[in-house]
Amino acid sequence: MKKDISIALSGGGVRSMAYHAGVLKYFAEQNSFEKVSKISSVSGGSLLIGLIYKENGYEWPSSEKFLNDIYPQIRKTMISVNIQTELLKFILYKPWNWLYIFSRAKALSKVIEITWGVSAPLSEISPLPEWSINGTTIENGKRFRFKNNTLGDYETGYAKADKFSLSQAMAVSAAFPGGIGPLVIKTKLFEWKKRTSWNSSDGGKVISPSFKKLHLYDGGVYDNLGTEPLFDSGSNKPKNGNENIFVSDAGKPLFQEKHVFRWDPRRILRILDITMDQARALRVRSFMSYLENRTGQGGYALIGQHPQEFIPEEKVHNHLEWLSSEQVKYCSKYGTDLKAMSESDFDLISTHGYESTKAINIVRSFLS
Numbered sequence: 001m002k003k004d005i006s007i008a009l010s011g012g013g014v015r016s017m018a019y020h021a022g023v024l025k026y027f028a029e030q031n032s033f034e035k036v037s038k039i040s041s042v043s044g045g046s047l048l049i050g051l052i053y054k055e056n057g058y059e060w061p062s063s064e065k066f067l068n069d070i071y072p073q074i075r076k077t078m079i080s081v082n083i084q085t086e087l088l089k090f091i092l093y094k095p096w097n098w099l100y101i102f103s104r105a106k107a108l109s110k111v112i113e114i115t116w117g118v119s120a121p122l123s124e125i126s127p128l129p130e131w132s133i134n135g136t137t138i139e140n141g142k143r144f145r146f147k148n149n150t151l152g153d154y155e156t157g158y159a160k161a162d163k164f165s166l167s168q169a170m171a172v173s174a175a176f177p178g179g180i181g182p183l184v185i186k187t188k189l190f191e192w193k194k195r196t197s198w199n200s201s202d203g204g205k206v207i208s209p210s211f212k213k214l215h216l217y218d219g220g221v222y223d224n225l226g227t228e229p230l231f232d233s234g235s236n237k238p239k240n241g242n243e244n245i246f247v248s249d250a251g252k253p254l255f256q257e258k259h260v261f262r263w264d265p266r267r268i269l270r271i272l273d274i275t276m277d278q279a280r281a282l283r284v285r286s287f288m289s290y291l292e293n294r295t296g297q298g299g300y301a302l303i304g305q306h307p308q309e310f311i312p313e314e315k316v317h318n319h320l321e322w323l324s325s326e327q328v329k330y331c332s333k334y335g336t337d338l339k340a341m342s343e344s345d346f347d348l349i350s351t352h353g354y355e356s357t358k359a360i361n362i363v364r365s366f367l368s
Helices: 013-029 044-055 063-080 083-092 095-102 104-116 166-173 266-291 325-332 343-364
Strands: 005-009 036-042 130-137 143-147 150-153 157-160 183-186 192-194 205-207 213-218 244-249 299-302
Touching: 005 013, 005 044, 013 044, 013 063, 013 244, 013 343, 036 044, 044 063, 044 104, 044 130, 044 166, 063 343, 083 095, 083 104, 095 104, 104 166, 104 183, 130 166, 143 166, 166 183, 166 213, 244 266, 244 343, 266 299, 299 343, 325 343
Parallel strands: 005 036, 005 244, 036 130, 244 299
Antiparallel strands: 130 143, 130 213, 143 150, 150 157, 157 192, 183 213, 192 205
């Protein structure tokens, strides 16, 4: 029997949610939900996993449950609920909510709670698989994470977060700069602890953080792949022994674009995209180098990459019914917003994620 599997799910709005849903559908068809031991998610990946937990009473579902009940409900939600529109209505239509325009991440958490019904605190989520919901602390530039009823980053310290709502953690993970903006937490509301040394086995001593408030942004600002908790890019190896790691990457590809007018704000966004793409590329290269000589040891699925680009010819013959190259390209260019999807778009992007994972398993046999 194959060892446990750790999964990293990237950001990328509703596009990433649909793509990852297809990835997980293939996992479920291979009866592999029961093998998942760790999940690390960013942005859209966090939104999807949070929705899965909500639909299953905050327990990780079985493969059969996901296929028969959870996946159809995820599909229904994503084609019927426009989070982006609901967010605007929540802020603008009621005068007493106008202050949320300066705290849109908190408004997003309220909308997730109201429209998706995600109402549980972190303490109600089953401890297994271990789920890291990733954000970014703007004060120190470190990865801020929610995991096992705790929150924090290694520089600020960590605190118990039993009563912190899952909807807020999901909103933090999706709080992209300039769009949603940060979720602000007051540090005095938590008891913070920090280890005396990196490998210390003690519980850490109580400390006072350097900042009265922490501004928490989208985890994609720091690591849009979500691999940081699972894989050490510096040493080029898993952080927890010989892990079977699968990365689902539905992030925004960097396409060629015409240079815009000097004062056009899109110039800043383009520069940010280039910077983030280069950071992502370094992580991908390190992970792919690790996988290169380890058949049967995880995989990397990339939106926009057609299965026939990496399946050997001798293994293609029984697997010819792929999406077309044009359809795959359409998936990679789909928006990364939080709008409702059409049935055809959800099905297409989900199928692409499914086929990507199937193709990787044909080549690497990491699930069989």
